[in-house]
Amino acid sequence: MQTILIIGAGKSSSYLIDFLLESAGPKNRKVIVADMSEKMAAEKVKSNPNATAVAIDIDNSEERISLIQKSDIVVSMLPASLHPIIAKDCLTFGKHFFTASYESEDLRKLANEVKVKNLLFLNECGLDPGIDHMSAMKIITEEKAKGHEIISFKSFCGGVLAPESEDNPWKYKFTWNPRNVVLAGQGVSRYFQAGQIKCIPYHKLFERLDKVSFSQAGEFDGYANRDSLKYRSIYGLDNIPTILRGTLRRSGFCQAWNVLVQLGMTDDSFQMDFPKGVSYRSFLNSFLPFHPSKIVEEKLQEYLPKINQDTLSKIEWLGLFSEKPIPYAIGSPAAILQKILEEKWQLGPKDKDMVVLQHQFEVKGAFGVKEIISSLVCKGENQEYTAMSKTVGLPLAIAVDIFLDGKIKSRGLQIPVHKEFFEPILGALEKKGIVFEENEKLEIH
Amino acid sequence: MQTILIIGAGKSSSYLIDFLLESAGPKNRKVIVADMSEKMAAEKVKSNPNATAVAIDIDNSEERISLIQKSDIVVSMLPASLHPIIAKDCLTFGKHFFTASYESEDLRKLANEVKVKNLLFLNECGLDPGIDHMSAMKIITEEKAKGHEIISFKSFCGGVLAPESEDNPWKYKFTWNPRNVVLAGQGVSRYFQAGQIKCIPYHKLFERLDKVSFSQAGEFDGYANRDSLKYRSIYGLDNIPTILRGTLRRSGFCQAWNVLVQLGMTDDSFQMDFPKGVSYRSFLNSFLPFHPSKIVEEKLQEYLPKINQDTLSKIEWLGLFSEKPIPYAIGSPAAILQKILEEKWQLGPKDKDMVVLQHQFEVKGAFGVKEIISSLVCKGENQEYTAMSKTVGLPLAIAVDIFLDGKIKSRGLQIPVHKEFFEPILGALEKKGIVFEENEKLEIH
Numbered sequence: 001m002q003t004i005l006i007i008g009a010g011k012s013s014s015y016l017i018d019f020l021l022e023s024a025g026p027k028n029r030k031v032i033v034a035d036m037s038e039k040m041a042a043e044k045v046k047s048n049p050n051a052t053a054v055a056i057d058i059d060n061s062e063e064r065i066s067l068i069q070k071s072d073i074v075v076s077m078l079p080a081s082l083h084p085i086i087a088k089d090c091l092t093f094g095k096h097f098f099t100a101s102y103e104s105e106d107l108r109k110l111a112n113e114v115k116v117k118n119l120l121f122l123n124e125c126g127l128d129p130g131i132d133h134m135s136a137m138k139i140i141t142e143e144k145a146k147g148h149e150i151i152s153f154k155s156f157c158g159g160v161l162a163p164e165s166e167d168n169p170w171k172y173k174f175t176w177n178p179r180n181v182v183l184a185g186q187g188v189s190r191y192f193q194a195g196q197i198k199c200i201p202y203h204k205l206f207e208r209l210d211k212v213s214f215s216q217a218g219e220f221d222g223y224a225n226r227d228s229l230k231y232r233s234i235y236g237l238d239n240i241p242t243i244l245r246g247t248l249r250r251s252g253f254c255q256a257w258n259v260l261v262q263l264g265m266t267d268d269s270f271q272m273d274f275p276k277g278v279s280y281r282s283f284l285n286s287f288l289p290f291h292p293s294k295i296v297e298e299k300l301q302e303y304l305p306k307i308n309q310d311t312l313s314k315i316e317w318l319g320l321f322s323e324k325p326i327p328y329a330i331g332s333p334a335a336i337l338q339k340i341l342e343e344k345w346q347l348g349p350k351d352k353d354m355v356v357l358q359h360q361f362e363v364k365g366a367f368g369v370k371e372i373i374s375s376l377v378c379k380g381e382n383q384e385y386t387a388m389s390k391t392v393g394l395p396l397a398i399a400v401d402i403f404l405d406g407k408i409k410s411r412g413l414q415i416p417v418h419k420e421f422f423e424p425i426l427g428a429l430e431k432k433g434i435v436f437e438e439n440e441k442l443e444i445h
Numbered sequence: 446m447q448t449i450l451i452i453g454a455g456k457s458s459s460y461l462i463d464f465l466l467e468s469a470g471p472k473n474r475k476v477i478v479a480d481m482s483e484k485m486a487a488e489k490v491k492s493n494p495n496a497t498a499v500a501i502d503i504d505n506s507e508e509r510i511s512l513i514q515k516s517d518i519v520v521s522m523l524p525a526s527l528h529p530i531i532a533k534d535c536l537t538f539g540k541h542f543f544t545a546s547y548e549s550e551d552l553r554k555l556a557n558e559v560k561v562k563n564l565l566f567l568n569e570c571g572l573d574p575g576i577d578h579m580s581a582m583k584i585i586t587e588e589k590a591k592g593h594e595i596i597s598f599k600s601f602c603g604g605v606l607a608p609e610s611e612d613n614p615w616k617y618k619f620t621w622n623p624r625n626v627v628l629a630g631q632g633v634s635r636y637f638q639a640g641q642i643k644c645i646p647y648h649k650l651f652e653r654l655d656k657v658s659f660s661q662a663g664e665f666d667g668y669a670n671r672d673s674l675k676y677r678s679i680y681g682l683d684n685i686p687t688i689l690r691g692t693l694r695r696s697g698f699c700q701a702w703n704v705l706v707q708l709g710m711t712d713d714s715f716q717m718d719f720p721k722g723v724s725y726r727s728f729l730n731s732f733l734p735f736h737p738s739k740i741v742e743e744k745l746q747e748y749l750p751k752i753n754q755d756t757l758s759k760i761e762w763l764g765l766f767s768e769k770p771i772p773y774a775i776g777s778p779a780a781i782l783q784k785i786l787e788e789k790w791q792l793g794p795k796d797k798d799m800v801v802l803q804h805q806f807e808v809k810g811a812f813g814v815k816e817i818i819s820s821l822v823c824k825g826e827n828q829e830y831t832a833m834s835k836t837v838g839l840p841l842a843i844a845v846d847i848f849l850d851g852k853i854k855s856r857g858l859q860i861p862v863h864k865e866f867f868e869p870i871l872g873a874l875e876k877k878g879i880v881f882e883e884n885e886k887l888e889i890h
Binding site for chain 1: 632633635638639641642643644645646647648649653672707708709712714715717719727730731732733734735737778
């Protein structure tokens with residue numbers, strides 16, 4: 001009997017746990033769901049006879065190790081910073097280790113040992129990273145097999161709201177970690193275009209946008225997502241002249257978000273210490289130049305003259321001009337902003353989220369140059385069964401399933417860019433309704 | 446016989462060493478000058494019979510300790526990051542320790558022990574920090590003694606070129622650590638104005654300028670310098686509504702520097718890896734958006750539409766539009782930019798630098814509100830005897846001198862904000878020609 005240990009039973013684990021519970025009986029497997037909150041784990045496990053819910057304190061190594069020793073494979077849905085702790089235990093006790101997070105430097109340090117012990121440590125098997133890798137590699141592999149050359153690859157992904165839930169001026173609510181959303185894009189983003197490296201500092205990021213359009217979901221803006229350069233080697237496209245990975249937001253979002261960036265309100269490098277009861281308006285004013293008589297609204301318009309009426313209404317809707325006290329007065333600007341946004345951008349019980357992903361290829365062959373657009377639109381069901389949880393959890397669950405079925409021979413530290421992973425996983429995702437729409441057209445120059 | 450150990454014999458130690466050598470004979474003191482380069486130390490010591498030049502390898506603890514054990518007081522002119530190593534040795538062997546650098550967290554951790562051992566660890570006794578503290582505290586102390594209230598305090602300081610050496614369009618050359626100049630202002634700067642906290646993110650810093658004018662030196666632009674808030678408690682001005690510390694550059698400099706900031710060229714967070722022979726023009730182009738036909742000059746104007754002709758001529762003078770290869774192709778944008786600037790902004794043998802410092806006070810009393818402007822302009826003699834070296838080295842040398850004369854009773858971790866320091870040091874600086882010009886005028890409202 002094979003035992004799967006899933007650590008972390010939050011919202012993002014809903015689909016993952018359901019999928020693995022469903023096949024646990026038929027395939028004679030045992031599932032242990034561990035969470036800080038035993039209640040939350042129990043809610044996910046329901047009354048499945050093949051599953052147990054347990055409480056776990058990650059810092060208690062005895063507790064942690066005893067659970068890991070009982071299992072054959074460990075899936076970590078914890079925050080990425082905690083993965084190395086679990087990964088090291090898995091290495092010590094010879095257990096396979098799967099996550100949906102980016103492969104980290106800490107994990108890379110274990111790579112040799114993982115291989116020597118004949119274990120599989122699979123990371124980046126969620127949505128982004130995950131489905132993006134797999135769906136891109138499917139097309140890249142197919143085109144290369146036909147002798148074609150990929151000359152441009154842009155890939156955009158976003159966790160947004162389903163159109164029917166876009167009921168605020170930002171057309172956005174938090175469907176994933178709020179802190180990551182507030183800090184997104186800090187540093188310098190870089191990519192290749194027509195053989196030239198392109199660098200975008202944070203304060204220019206939300207002004208340099210690509211329009212990205214979906215037949216089923218409308219128009220979005222894409223901004224460059226950190227370091228796109230490394231994907232040349234990951235995808236075997238070492239000499240590709242154009243490669244860009246980007247993040248999608250509903251049109252108009254980035255322009256308004258840019259106001260907060262320009263003000264310095266997303267900075268996380270120092271602590272503000274406002275007196276109790278300080279207003280939203282004073283918080284905003286602290287980022288504006290002093291003037292003896294001009295009001296905050298005037299100063300904002302003069303400081304950031306590109307602000308249009310649509311953007312201004314988004315800023316106003318956040319309450320930033322109001323005399324109300326801010327919900328949280330001591331912390332970095334980013335931490336204070338996050339609390340403000342959490343009150344405004346909370347997903348309601350009936351809200352549906354949506355995941356949008358689009359690959360844009362330019363491919364050269366005897367025919368000339370063709371464009372391949374491959375798009376995924378996936379809507380969530382409700383606040384609990386979100387599109388984000390589905391697209392992050394299912395690829396990971398499927399990977400666990402086919403691995404335990406003996407269909408994966410790879411060992412060592414891996415991400416799912418090889419056929420052995422992406423073919424069966426994309427196939428199984430299709431059965432769950434996660435289907436890419438692919439369009440090809442010849443480019444006329 | 447008292448022994449002074451000076452570690453670091455670079456350009457910035459010229460005046461410091463000369464001052465202490467001059468009184469060494471008459472006051473029966475011995476001076477040891479230690480540097481990585483024994484040659485450089487020997488050049489500074491000349492043939493003074495009371496002084497020795499020695500080579501020191503800071504990483505060699507035996508060598509370091511043996512020198513420290515021979516001395517009564519240690520002056521570190523090393524880069525600030527190396528101070529804690531020396532400070533800890535001084536604590537162990539019961540030696541006094543003086544620097545011109547900011548008091549660091551590492552030093553603060555030693556504060557109790559320093560006090561217990563009855564030692565004096567004096568930091569921030571150079572120019573900025575140093576002369577700025579002392580000259581400000583003199584006025585603050587005097588005004589408070591008269592029962593007046595300081596309601597506004599702005600203080601600006603800069604290391605620039607003497608007007609006669611301003612022979613390039615930037616009117617600037619490196620007179621101090623180039624890396625610090627390139628990275629200056631990163632993070633968020635903050636200050637108080639009219640009781641309101643004001644935060645300026647880096648990408649807005651060089652646009653929010655104060656005009657600062659000197660009767661003997663002309664017009665400068667001042668930009669806010671990091672965290673001004675902490676100076677309220679340091680200067681005993683806890684409830685002051687307006688407090689700002691700023692850095693001075695010749696008018697027009699900040700506007701042009703802002704172009705480099707806006708482009709992202711001062712970023713130090715990631716490595717660029719250009720092929721050998723890549724041009725200045727390609728380096729610049731990597732920070733500009735892609736366009737299939739527009740040239741670099743056009744793209745720059747469109748990307749940063751506020752650029753005027755004067756700014757453009759500064760950028761052009763740096764060679765950034767040229768097809769020449771850049772001097773250094775692998776490193777962070779800031780590191781590459783630094784190499785480019787080092788070739789253009791090198792102080793020539795006949796160049797004179799200049800230090801400008803201005804305090805602007807608003808003081809309330811029975812008379813109403815008066816303004817006190819206290820200004821220092823100090824010109825260097827040549828490439829070796831710079832104003833920077835004079836204004837950094839002399840206060841520190843004087844502090845050592847009066848301390849060894851037994852005129853300083855304070856012990857523990859100190860900065861020179863108390864009368865015991867600033868009165869004798871400012872007095873001695875006047876004799877060396879470092880004199881503030883003070884103007885008072887009643888404000889008519």
